[in-house]
Amino acid sequence: xxxxxxxxxxxxxxxxxxxxxxxxxxxxxxxxxxxxxxxxxxxxxxxxxxxxxxxxxxxxxxxxxxxxxxxxxxxxxxxxxxxxxxxxxxxxxxxxxxxxxxxxxxxxxxxxxxxxxxxxxxxxxxxxxxxxxxxxxxxxxxxxxxxxxxxxxxxxxxxxxxxxxxxxxxxxxxxxxxxxxxxxxxxxxxxxxxxxxxxxxxxxxxxxxxxxxxxxxxxxxxxxxxxxxxxxxxxxxxxxxxxxxxxxxxxxxxxxxxxx
Numbered sequence: 001x002x003x004x005x006x007x008x009x010x011x012x013x014x015x016x017x018x019x020x021x022x023x024x025x026x027x028x029x030x031x032x033x034x035x036x037x038x039x040x041x042x043x044x045x046x047x048x049x050x051x052x053x054x055x056x057x058x059x060x061x062x063x064x065x066x067x068x069x070x071x072x073x074x075x076x077x078x079x080x081x082x083x084x085x086x087x088x089x090x091x092x093x094x095x096x097x098x099x100x101x102x103x104x105x106x107x108x109x110x111x112x113x114x115x116x117x118x119x120x121x122x123x124x125x126x127x128x129x130x131x132x133x134x135x136x137x138x139x140x141x142x143x144x145x146x147x148x149x150x151x152x153x154x155x156x157x158x159x160x161x162x163x164x165x166x167x168x169x170x171x172x173x174x175x176x177x178x179x180x181x182x183x184x185x186x187x188x189x190x191x192x193x194x195x196x197x198x199x200x201x202x203x204x205x206x207x208x209x210x211x212x213x214x215x216x217x218x219x220x221x222x223x224x225x226x227x228x229x230x231x232x233x234x235x236x237x238x239x240x241x242x243x244x245x246x247x248x249x250x251x252x253x254x255x256x257x258x259x260x
Contacts, residue, residue, distance in 0.1 A: 193224030215242030
């Protein structure tokens with residue numbers, strides 16, 4: 001009888017853990033968690049959790065220190081709305097560097113797929129630091145697409161962020177930010193994209209393309225605004241292919257480090 005009771009106790013314990021892990025994410029999560037009440041060990045873990053479970057209200061992923069992401073980071077949840085959405089930003093007063101080395105089969109490092117209302121904001125809230133306080137660095141020689149925004153992903157904001165190529169593909173088309181339509185599903189594309197006050201690349205090393213706005217099909221033009229950015233490209237800086245209602249405002253554009 002004791003063994004049976006113990007078995008039932010373990011079963012209920014595991015069911016409880018399963019229910020807990022499947023709860024919709026809500027509130028603020030620190031990465032790494034440290035002594036905070038909620039958090040994750042890595043950004044890829046956090047992205048996997050919100051992909052699986054969704055958001056209740058505005059969910060904040062707070063980057064609380066330097067990270068090395070050895071797994072591909074994927075955000076893929078079609079339930080996000082203007083009310084239930086995700087914001088990724090640094091902790092107050094901190095200037096973290098997130099180094100991405102993991103890739104998926106398409107050579108993407110950080111992917112937003114079929115997910116609306118995602119914001120990546122590199123400002124830590126301290127004006128004395130300047131606004132570009134968080135850096136995403138990309139370090140894998142076969143990696144091609146640093147930040148990939150794909151298919152039905154609308155109202156995506158990437159702002160106040162440094163996107164730096166440490167060691168990415170030098171022999172193929174690549175981009176710091178790729179906004180792509182008609183990749184998995186023909187006829188759908190990201191719209192209402194805002195890329196503001198970002199630095200993509202440096203004067204000495206950058207991606208083949210800084211930002212690509214690529215609808216890839218006449219039925220899926222992309223739309224968005226690129227403004228107030230410092231953009232460096234090895235061959236092309238802002239490139240377009242099937243777009244509508246795009247605006248490019250007050251950007252500083254440099255073609256540097258040509259390799260292709």
